[in-house]
Amino acid sequence: MSSETILYIILAGILALLLALFQYFRKGKNMSKWYMFFSFLRFIIIFSILLLIINPSFEQLTLHVEKPNLVVAVDNSTSVKYLKQDGAVKNFIETIQNHAGLQEKFNLDVYTFGDKLNALDSLSFSESQTNIYHAFKQLSQVYKQSTAPTILISDGNQTYGNDYQFVHDLYKQPIYPVILGHTVRYTDLKIQQLNVNRYVYLKNKFPVETIVVYNGSETVNSKFEISNQHGVVFSKPVTFSKEDNSKVIHFTLPATAVGVSKYKAQIIPLSHEKNRVNNIKNFAVEVVDQKTNIAIISDFLHPDLGALKKSIESNEQRFVSILKPDNIIDKINDFQLFIVYQPNHRFKLLLNKLKTSNGNYFTVIGAKTNLNFINNTSEVYDHDITNQREDYQAVLNSNYHPFIIDDIGFESFPPLQSHYGSIKFKQPVDVLLNKSVHKVSTDDPLLVTFETQGRREAVLLGENIWKWRAHSYLENQSFQEFDDFLGKLVQYLASNKQKSRLNLDYNSFYEGNNHVVIKADFFDKNYVFDARETLHITVTNKVSELSKTFPLVLKNNHFEVDLSGLEAAEYQFTVKATNEKISKSGSFEILEYNVEQQFLNANVSKMKQLATNSSGTPYFMGNSEGIINEILADNRYQAIQKSTKNTIPLVDWKYLLAIIASSLGLEWFLRKYNGLI
Template structure:
């Protein structure tokens, strides 16, 4: 409280006392006991009111003790059960979470992790993937501003994701790995990696690369086999020693029939192997009888051309050829789709050939596009010519219906450089992406598709899409999301199939450890996405003949169902609408492969390195007696006393109002009782 406020309080007391004495002594020569009581009550009332006007502020300090957090993250993947460590892991969690000393010093938080992090103490050891680095990434968001030593109970075997031993660069906490498993080295032969393209072409041969690894000290001989059903399609004798403990096998296989061909690669186990699961690996190749050929036509170099070629050819079913505007005219019939990059008057002959042969095409309009030429030669839309450019970002149109478009975080992508001005369409069109400026929607299309005269066309009103592919890699650490988006666009534009009211998006085969998601779209008779319909999928195991039915759940702009619970087998399915007689069928195959069963030991080296990098310490699950003691005695994890200072104005003190009311009420009652009123 400052000195000025104190002076005001003193003055208020003097004024209140003067008024009280003046009122009860001015007309009387002496003060009776009753008048003295009245003076006191009046003083109390006036002084309280004046105090409210001065409204002094008081400091209120509260002290609290904040305990550090103890984060316990348990590996919930099936590799823990495979290494026979599940019972020890559960017992350790119960021991730690029930320890009174730990609970006195820490706030104990329990998590499980596999593919993702979950706040739970219930462990089942059934998850098919492990991403330890992702668990630390999510924990760093939760415990960014606190002291939170972390116990991670795991075998250290990660199946995908960034290397977790460097997680301490982003997760600024001390990490204490509790290692499940042992360090004993077992003699083992395994298929470390198998590389094969997803697609092959009929009457052709496709390459396969297999990396074989041996752990052991003796020289061993074995046989590497590839079988298709009961037929051996490739075999090779292999030998290993302590010095030569790996071998790369390269070979080719024929593709003689259209469809999914399943194979099994096996390295014959030696007699004393402990883990024989990792000696075999299933793989499949989809054989197609035609390759989609696409021409990219441009009269100048641009980074967009290379980015489009990379994205399109990420699917082995498609090939891209670069042509200039003159070369394309004579070769137009060799391609299913023509991509025209920023046309000008030199493209007049190409547009005439396209219109004559009614070819599907995709136009990219940018800052070098001659809009006057484009307006004259394209009857579907026209551009307002302002001779100005603008940078536009993208916003996904969730109501787009021709095919399923996943949101790959378009709003985070860099803006495209485009011509400023309105675009007018003379035919119905559907916008995939709309333009925004600084987050403000313009209701102008950025990427559209439409159908006219029995052909499909698309237009991108902007250049520098290569930056989108780069940003997609930054966002997801992979080009796959962007390439899949471009792939769906190209697949739609290159096809002349009639539009269906029910579309189903699925793969021909899935690996056993991956998520099996099937998506579907349903449209009403006007081809507007219908959210009122109920879709169900009936899945039949072609081997056991067992049929299961699942509902498809509406999510964003499509229906989805997760079939990850299905065991490896060959399946046929039918997606059917409940209220209308519309259905669509297909087949897919789930390959038998459990990546969590490929490990024999705990990854002790990485876990110890993780502990060292973060300032923690590693422990084996059979030797955790010192773990609790180390945590309790570590001075880095002391409780912190915090003070919270609040400035409270007197006007918020409710008791002062009670004092005013009581003093006024007592004065009135006593005066009334004594006949003075």
């Protein structure tokens, strides 16, 4: 409290005393005991009110003891049960939770993880994926500012994600791995990896690559086979030894029928082999009878050309050719879509032919585009000519309705460069992306689609889209999100099918029952997205003929249902709108595959390396009691006494209000009682 505030309080006390004495002195010739008491009450009232006006502050010091956290992360995947360690894990968790020494020294937090991290509710060992790195990434956000030694109970077998043995750069806590499983190396044959294209073309042969690995010391013979519903379609004898312990098998298979073709790859197990689950790998390919040919036409070289080609050709159903405007005139009938990149006067004959043939095309307008030519050629839009350039970022229009589109982080993408100025459309268009300048959204479109005279067109008002694809890879370690976005745009432009009010987005087959997601988009009669509709999906198992109905959940600008709980089988489904008689059907297949059953042993080397990198100690489940003694004896984990200093203003002190109210009430009552009122 400052000296100035103390001076104000003293002056307030003097003023309150003078006012109280003045009010009662002038009313009586002598000061009786009642008048003295009334003067005291009046002094208390006036002084308290003046204190509230001055509102001095007081410092309050609070001491508390903060114990370190002990984090326990338990692998809840099916591999723990497969390795017969589930009972030992439950007993060990119970020991930790009931240990008096740990409870006294630590705040105990127990989590389970598979593909996600969750607070411990129960241990089911039913997770079908394991991502140890992601679990530590989430823990690093919770325990960033505290001491939290961590016990990791796992077999160390991660099915996807970044390499967790280097997670100490992210998670700055000592990690004590408790390793589940056996260190004994059993003789084992397994299919390590199988590579095959997702889509193949009718009457073509598609390549398959398989990597088979042997773990053992003796020389053994086996046979590798590929079979389908008609029998064995490929076989090859293989021989392994301690030195020659892996084989890469290349072969091709014919695509004879349109649709999804299922295959089973198998390495015949040895007679004494313990784990035979990893000897089999199911896979499927979708046979299509048509390939989409797309032409990118440009008068100069630009990184966008390669990015567009790579992105579009990530779908094996599409083939891209990069041509000059003079070289494509006689080949127009060979392509289903044309990407006109920054056109100039050399594109005049091409655009005239496209309009005559009613061909679909996608125009990219950039800094080198001849706007005079664009304005003279296009019948749909005009662009202002300012001879200035500007950088534009993208903002997704959530009301875009021709097809379902996900927000892949457009607002964080690098800006595209184009001409400064507005574009005016002479007919209604569907805006997919709007422009944003310096993070300020505008009403000007960046990417639009429209239909005119039965022809579909798109216009992108910016170049350097290759930066978007590169940024998407840096964010997701994969080009898939960007390629899917561009693939949907290309699919829409390459097709002239009539608009449908109910659109579905799903895969023909799924590997395992994880992430089986079907999306739907529903529009009203004006083709505006209708979030009021209720959609349901009925899924029928083709073999058992058992049907289940699920609601589709509204998520952002589309409907979605997660069918990940379904067993591996072939399914037919129908999506119906509740309020209107609109439905659409399809089929998909869930392939039987459990990646967690591919492991026979614990990954001891990585778990030990994780402990070394994080200044922890590895243990096996058999001697896991030692980890409790070590953590209790470690002087790094001590309780810390912390003090908290709070500045509390007097106006927050509720008792002062009570004093004022009680003093006023008491004065009024006594004066009333003595007949002074």
